Amino acid sequence: MKKTTLIIVLFTLMAQLTFSQNISKLKAEKYLSTKGEVTFTFIVDSENDIDKHTKDFSIVHYDPKTKIVKAWANEKQFRVFESKNIPFEVPKSENEVDVSFIYDNPSNTKKSNLTAKSQANTLTFPVSSYPTYAQYAQQMQDFEDDNPTLVQKFSIGTTTQGDKELLFVKISDNVGTDEQEPKLMLTSSMHGDEIAGYPMMLSLINYILTVYADTGHSDHARVKNLVENAEIWINPSANPDGTYHNSPSNTSVASARRGNANNVDLNRNYPDNVQGAHTDGNAYQVETLAFMALADANHFVISANFHGGTELVNYPFDNAYTSQYTHPDGDWFEYTGIEYATHAQNDSDAAPYNDTTYMTADDDSNVYPSPGVTHGAEWYRVYGGRQDYMNFYHQCKEITVELSDVKILPESQLDDYWYYNRDALLDFLTQGIYGFTGVVKDANTNTPVEATVTIVGHDAYGSHTVTDISHGDYYRPIKGGGDTDPNTLGDNNATATYDILFEAPCYQSFTLTNQSIANDQKVVLPDVLLVPASASGPSNLATSDISDTSATISWGAIYSATFDYRFREVGAPSWTTLSTSSASEGLIGLTPSTQYEFQVRSTCNSSTSSYSSSMLFTTTALPTCSGPSVSSFPYSQDFETDFGLWVQDETDDIDWTRDSNGTQSNNTGPSTGDGDTWYLYTEASVNGTGFPSKTANLISPCIDFTGKNNSQISYSYHMYGGDVGSLRVDVSTDNGSNYTTLKTYTGTIGNFWNQDFIDLSSYDNQVIKIRFSATTGSDNTNGWGSDIAIDKVNLTASDASTTWYQDADSDTFGNPSVSQVAASQPAGYVADNTDCDDNDANINPNTVWYLGVDSDSDGFFGSQLTATQCTSPGAGYSTDAPTVDDCDDNDANINPNTVWYLGVDSDSDGFFGSQITATQCTSPGAGYSTDAPTVDDCDDN
Secondary structure: OOHHHHHHHHHHHHHHHHHHHHHHHHHHHHHHHHOOEEEEEEEOOOHHHHHHOOOOOEEEEEEOOOOEEEEEEEHHHHHHHHOOOOOOEOOHHHOOOOHHHHOOOOOOOOOOHHHHOOOOOOOOOOOOOOOOHHHHHHHHHHHHHHOOOOEEEEEEEEOOOOOOEEEEEEEOOOOOOOOOOOEEEEEEOOOOOOOOHHHHHHHHHHHHHHHHHOOOOOOHHHHHHHHHHOEEEEEOOOOHHHHOOOOOOOOOOOOOOOOOOOOOOHHHOOOEOOOEOOOOOOOOOHHHHHHHHHHHHOOEEEEEEEEOOEEEEEEOOOOOOOHHHOOOOHHHHHHHHHHHHHHHHHHHHOOOOOOOOOOOOOOOOOOOOEOOEEEHHHHOOOOOOHHHHHHHHHOOEEEEEEEEOOOOOOHHHHHHHHHHHHHHHHHHHHHOOOEEEEEEEEOOOOOEOOOEEEEOOOOOOOOOEEOEOOOOEEEEOOOOOOOOOOOOOOOOOOEEEEEEEEEOOOEEOEEEEEEEEEOOOEEEOOOEEEOEOOOOOOOOOEEEOOOOOOEEEEOOOEOOOEEEEEEEEOOOOOOEEEEEOOOEEEEOOOOOOOEEEEEEEEEEOOEEOOOOOOEEEEOOOOOOOOOOEEOOOOEEEOOOOOOOOOEEOOOOOOOEEEEOOOOOOOOOOOOOOOOOOOEEEEOOOOOOOOOOOOEEEEEOOEEEOOOEEEEEEEEEEEEOOOOOOEEEEEEEOOOOOOOEEEEEEEOOOOOOOEEEEEEOHHHOOOEEEEEEEEEOOOOOOOOOOOOEEEEEEEEEEEEOOEEEEEOOOOOOOOOOOOEEEEOOOOOOEEOOOOOOOOOOOOOOOOOEEEEEEOOOOOOOEOEEEEEEOOOOOOOOOEOOOOOEOOOOOOOOOOOOOOEEEEEEOOOOOOOEOEEEEEEOOOOOOOOOEOOOOOEOOOOOO
């Protein structure tokens, strides 16, 4: 091709592209001026590029095969898109509708037998035309007027435009009574031009009411189950301003648009758990605020939000698909979504429709777990959507159902799509009845408790549920056993087993374990009675993992409470006190073979309980030190003869070597001992090139400092060479199981011996092992220059003297005023000095003082208070435990001295001639009273 020709071709192509882009821009400006919005398409290199745009405007659809993105924008958002200079197209079919296409409405040959209702409805059913707003509002009122015991119509607020309302009907068998039932919600058309669900919801309301009244109908049992065991909330039009846009009389949907009256996409206008508030840059719209207030006031168990533009079931989360934000109930959503899609596919495929393509969206990108079902964010990401808002913030399992590829269906197809979806809708609602259900109450008052119900090890990101404070009831749909396909034979009876945690502020938490459930099953659990955090502090104190120097303490959890816990050696005068928000803590630095006590108190709602009673535990003894032992000091080892009692570690990399005439390599290591001949060193050049980063450990015998003080170790060390590593001195108190580093030396110091010492007085009265640990240098080529040596190890200690205290009453507690100092324990003396009365064995820090509690002041004790301490806590306390003998400490008339009377009327003339009495706690039987009857019969015979 000639150069001139090529230039002409390129110029022509550029001109065509420029012309095409100018046409698309003109189309966009036309729709922005007439509708205030535009839907357009553009191509991305990969689905990852979508995230660059999703906060700037609304992504409507993404095809992973063609990489075509369909997007919607109001004027402000479209200007942002234009600034990106991305080629785009503006499809006419996405931006305007042929009125004759919508309102074709030929005679429909597939009418339902339900049109013969006796009530005088405004609309005929199933609805086969788009109603005017006035017809819609009147029909919603008709539902209530015709079914006053089953239906309540109400508005949750007016729209932005102000001339229309956001209408709901609530259906239940006792609709005027707040019953113990799950609340199930369906809403449609929050995008005003996606209105296949608008007439469909009206048809569904009519179907439920008609079939419920017809006991002979083949679907009566399913509908009866729903109406009598749930509250069904249906909102057919969530954005009527958008639906009746540019129709002054609110009669035509021909100019329907996605946005509300402010041209805001309502499904990008909710708080988002990933991006936060106002991700779309707009204030929350009146429609959004109305639905948020509804969700605040009512706990919906499940919900579906109906849209159009494609055909599939979408489940959360829409805003993220990383493992961090994967919904824990993804398998339940897949199961429920596949059930919905399968019903719709089967019913549309049946005669007379024979539509084999409905709800079968699929591709090769693993977006869909099953044809017609997708995990939202794996399709494309949405921020500020209602589905994520309801799931995360309100624990409502909401899905999004895209009902039709065409956003505004021809009226002739409305009843077809109703039949496609009828069974799917009813079975989705029924899923809200399945799952775990029960009631949570206060164990003392039997009143409902507002509690959080969590599947242990399963729930996260808002997947738990909560109780309704009116009844304390909760509903937790969850996947049973088997796979996620509801049509798999022999699979749906399989069960899954869960532990369920119940928590409420200022109550002790409770876990119901090993609860099994199958798919499509309702499991009614026993009432859960939560115990309030009592004035005596947390209960169920326990210990675990007790060792010689540590222990784990725990207590009954109290939701939203904080705790103070304190511990001490039994008999010690003071406590160590710490705070936590956990119900379990680890104690460290304890003394071996010692008895401890701990107590806990809780603080909740600014109220702090008293400390609990003490829980006692005893630390284990130190592990017995095995091998040779040294207990006489001073003790020295200079390695002139052999290793003595020191041994090589069998688990290290290389060994220490005993030497006297210099190490193998030049310019590294010592040539002789420190003032003598022999020493120990690490040889780092055995393999010719060096042993980089290898460790040699030398371990001492058992060093017994029992009865000793001022313990100390001294030693000489030599570190010289081209790549010297490090030398550590470690100590172990558990026979070498664990070591603590006392001192570390690193790198070359010089060709001479160094002397150092370590104070070991903190290990007086203990048995320890010392370890010298040398690590060669890390240089792979110069590792041979890493010889480290030690010599002249010397251990010293002096005999300890202890202060002992007289124990005259032999209660193991000593008199702090009478003492003597001795190396060993004298007879009649102890190390403890906390006795408060050394002449009375019953009075010491372990003394329990009792106070009888007589709440009704009748002289009998209904309970008792205790305190463990040296001195009496106050008047009325005694070391003798009172008898708890009151039968009812809240009623002074009921106690062991209560006299019960029975009038005797021998001649049955209504007058008592004598009486029978009994003195005891409880009534002897029928007719007895604490009131003495009048003896008024002159002759009882």
